[in-house]
Each structure stands twice: as C-alpha cells, then as structure tokens.
Amino acid sequence: MFRVSTSEKALATTSLKPAKGPRSESSTGVLYGIGAYGIWGLLPIYFALLIPATAVEIVANRVVFSLVFCALLLTATRGWRKFADAVRDPKVLGVLALAAVLIAINWLTYTYGITTGHAIEASLGYFINPLVSVLLGVLVLKEKLRPLQWAAMATGFTAVVVLTIGYGQLPWIALVLAFSFGLYGFVKKKVGSKVDATSSLSIETAVLAPFAAVTMVAMGATGVATLGAEGPGHFWLMVSSGVITAVPLVWFGASASRLPMTTLGLLQYFAPVLQFIIAITILGEHMGFEQWVGFFIVWLALALLTLDMLRGFRRTVLLRRAAVPA
Numbered sequence: 001m002f003r004v005s006t007s008e009k010a011l012a013t014t015s016l017k018p019a020k021g022p023r024s025e026s027s028t029g030v031l032y033g034i035g036a037y038g039i040w041g042l043l044p045i046y047f048a049l050l051i052p053a054t055a056v057e058i059v060a061n062r063v064v065f066s067l068v069f070c071a072l073l074l075t076a077t078r079g080w081r082k083f084a085d086a087v088r089d090p091k092v093l094g095v096l097a098l099a100a101v102l103i104a105i106n107w108l109t110y111t112y113g114i115t116t117g118h119a120i121e122a123s124l125g126y127f128i129n130p131l132v133s134v135l136l137g138v139l140v141l142k143e144k145l146r147p148l149q150w151a152a153m154a155t156g157f158t159a160v161v162v163l164t165i166g167y168g169q170l171p172w173i174a175l176v177l178a179f180s181f182g183l184y185g186f187v188k189k190k191v192g193s194k195v196d197a198t199s200s201l202s203i204e205t206a207v208l209a210p211f212a213a214v215t216m217v218a219m220g221a222t223g224v225a226t227l228g229a230e231g232p233g234h235f236w237l238m239v240s241s242g243v244i245t246a247v248p249l250v251w252f253g254a255s256a257s258r259l260p261m262t263t264l265g266l267l268q269y270f271a272p273v274l275q276f277i278i279a280i281t282i283l284g285e286h287m288g289f290e291q292w293v294g295f296f297i298v299w300l301a302l303a304l305l306t307l308d309m310l311r312g313f314r315r316t317v318l319l320r321r322a323a324v325p326a
Contacts, residue, residue, distance in 0.1 A: 016146065029258025033267040036252040041274025046120070046244060047114040048283060049237055053226040056111035057219055058241070061227060062107065063212035065242030066252050070202040073246060074304035079198055088196040093203065097188045100204040102187060106180040111175045119279035119286060121252060124163070127298050130265070130305055131156040132182035140186065141317050148308035152301045166290025197253035201246060244258035269302065271292025 050058050074080050086092045113122035133137070134153060137143040145153065163171050193205070219225040227238050256264060276295075279285045287295075 008058060025258045026263075028094055029052045029255045030263065030267070032251045033255035033264065034270065036248040036255060037267055037270040038274065039248040039251075041271040042276045042278070043110075044114050044119045044275050044283060046237075048119075050234070051115055052204050052230070053115075053234075053238070054224075055108055055115055056215060057225060057227070058085035058111050058115070058238070059107045060212040060215040061238045062218070062245055063104075063208045064216065065239055066201065066245040067205040067209050067242070067318070069242030069246050070198060070205060073198055073250075074202060076200065079196070081194055083199040083202055086199050088193075092194050095187055096162040096195070096200060096203045097207050099184055099187045099200075100207040102180050102184040103204060104208055106177060106184060107181070109173055109176045109180065113177070117283075117285060118173050119275065119283050120234060120285045120291070121167070121171050121173045122177060122278065123275035124171060124174035124295065124298065126181070126275070127269075127295075127302065128159070128174060129178045129181050130268070132178040132302060133185065134305070136186050142244050146312075148304050148310055148311075152308070155297055155301035155304060159301060162290060162297060163294035166288055166294055174226055197249050198246070201249055219298060266306065 018230070040292070047058065053061075074083055099149070110122055110125075113119060113125075131153060134145070134149055138145060160175075163174075190199070216225065216227070220227070231323060259267075280287065
C-alpha cells in the first residue's frame with residue numbers, strides 16, 4: 001500500500017523547488033485534502049438529519065441527485081468529451097461498473113450504520129481500511145510485507161478479535177466498509193489516469209441510476225418515501241446529497257494531483273477521527289471498555305503503518321537527492 005510510486009518521487013523532487021505565487025501547490029493541496037476529508041468526516045451529522053429516511057431511500061436519492069449534479073458539472077467544465085471517451089472504452093466502462101457496485105455496497109452499509117446508531121463502528125471501518133489495503137496487496141498483488149507492515153497486520157487482527165468480544169459479534173459493518181472501500185480503490189486503480197474524477201463518478205452513478213430510480217418510484221408508490229413527505233427542509237437536504245457526494249471527490253482529485261502519497265496517507269485519518277468524535281459527542285453513542293481497548297489497538301496498528309510509510313518516503317527522498325549531480 002505504501003510503496004512509493006514514480007509520481008510520488010517526482011512530487012518529492014518538485015517540493016524542493018521554490019513555491020510560485022502567494023501559496024505553494026503543496027499548501028493548496030493540503031487545503032483541498034482537508035476540505036474533502038472534512039466533508040466525509042461530517043457525513044454522520046448529515047445522514048442523522050435525514051432520519052426517518054431509511055438507508056435504501058437515502059442512497060437511492062444520493063445516486064440520482066449525484067448524477068444530476070455531475071451532469072451540471074460536466075457541462076460547466078466542458079467535460080462531456082472525456083466522459084464520452086471513457087464510456088466508449090469497454091475496459092474502462094467495465095471497471096467502473098464494478099466500482100459502482102462496490103461503492104453502492106459501501107454507501108448502503110455506511111448509511112445503515114449511521115441511521116441505526118452504529119456510527120462508532122462505521123468510523124472503525126475507515127480506520128482499518130489502510131490495513132485492508134495492505135492485505136489486498138498481499139493476497140491479490142502478491143506483494144511482500146516489510147517487518148513493520150507485518151506487525152501492523154498482526155496488531156489489526158488482534159484488534160478485530162478484541163472488538164468482536166466487545167461487541168458480542170463480528171463488527172460486520174466496519175469490515176464490510178473497510179473491504180468494500182479497499183476493493184473500490186483497488187478496482188479504480190485499474191483505470192488510473194484514463195478517466196478523471198468527475199467522469200468516473202458520473203459513469204458510476206449512471207450505472208446505478210436506473211436501479212436507484214426504480215427504488216425511488218417503488219417507495220413513492222408504496223407510501224414509504226420521505227422525500228416529499230417531511231417538509232421542504234428534508235426535501236432540500238435529500239437533494240443536496242448530489243453536491244455532498246461530488247464536491248469532496250473533486251477536491252480530493254485536486255489534492256491528489258498536488259500532494260505526495262505520504263501526505264495523502266496521513267490526511268486520510270482525518271475523516272474517521274471526525275466521525276468517531278461526532279459519534280461520541282453529538283450522536284451520543286456509548287463506548288464500552290472492550291471497545292476502547294479494541295480501538296486503541298487499531299490506532300497502534302495505524303501508527304505502525306504510518307511509521308513504515310514515513311520511513312519509506314524518507315528513503316526515497318534521500319535516494320533522489322543522492323542521484324542528483326552535485
């Protein structure tokens with residue numbers, strides 16, 4: 001997961017050059033990253049405000065209104081040509097269709113967790129997501145782990161055991177979130193730079209939109225939909241799901257293009273930390289002793305991964321400097 005890519009090396013070298021303009025590209029990238037992860041971190045409050053809507057209704061509306069917003073965004077940025085090029089490529093379209101299924105599972109599970117009082121467990125899913133990414137690297141890509149990565153994986157496994165004891169059952173919400181998002185990221189890497197963030201989200205939501213639209217019609221016909229039954233405030237909150245979905249992804253893309261992977265790797269913890277704090281302080285969820293112990297072990301595993309990541313990045317920078325002629 002934390003191997004240094006060619007682009008990361010280039011960014012590391014670029015960071016040695018003087019910044020141009022009133023604000024450096026790195027600081028701009030950090031601001032975009034904080035904005036993206038900040039919105040993702042505040043999602044528990046947003047979804048809690050949508051109750052009594054169910055997870056299925058929320059996700060169905062999220063898909064449809066995200067597609068509407070993406071269409072407006074593609075028009076404003078003149079991105080329809082890139083969108084069409086991606087659709088015409090069977091490999092890209094197939095990969096993004098699979099990604100759409102994975103992100104639908106992730107959205108449904110996360111929304112279900114928030115609306116049923118399991119926001120703490122939902123935040124746990126994104127805490128252990130980096131561990132899942134490392135595991136996928138071993139199982140799928142046959143990567144070899146470094147000692148610190150082995151220690152992190154063993155620590156993470158211990159945390160799952162402790163949390164299973166604490167919850168009285170396997171923390172399935174956290175595990176589904178971690179694996180669905182880990183697989184989503186893995187699948188998206190297959191298309192890489194072939195498609196931009198806006199076109200990618202547009203295609204993914206377009207794949208899901210027919211199912212979402214049928215769901216919305218069926219819920220409306222059976223009288224269980226809340227979209228138009230809970231007042232204008234609820235209606236506009238549901239409609240705004242398109243903006244709340246698309247904007248952080250665009251900001252994340254802007255951040256990723258300006259920052260090395262090491263910095264992005266550190267910023268990714270910002271969202272689950274916010275989610276965890278909100279779950280305890282605002283949503284009023286309770287943490288038992290075993291859960292605190294389990295979360296502490298997870299954070300220890302993340303500390304080991306972060307240390308390994310920083311060491312790897314430092315070695316890359318030193319090698320890069322040594323390769324530059326005096």
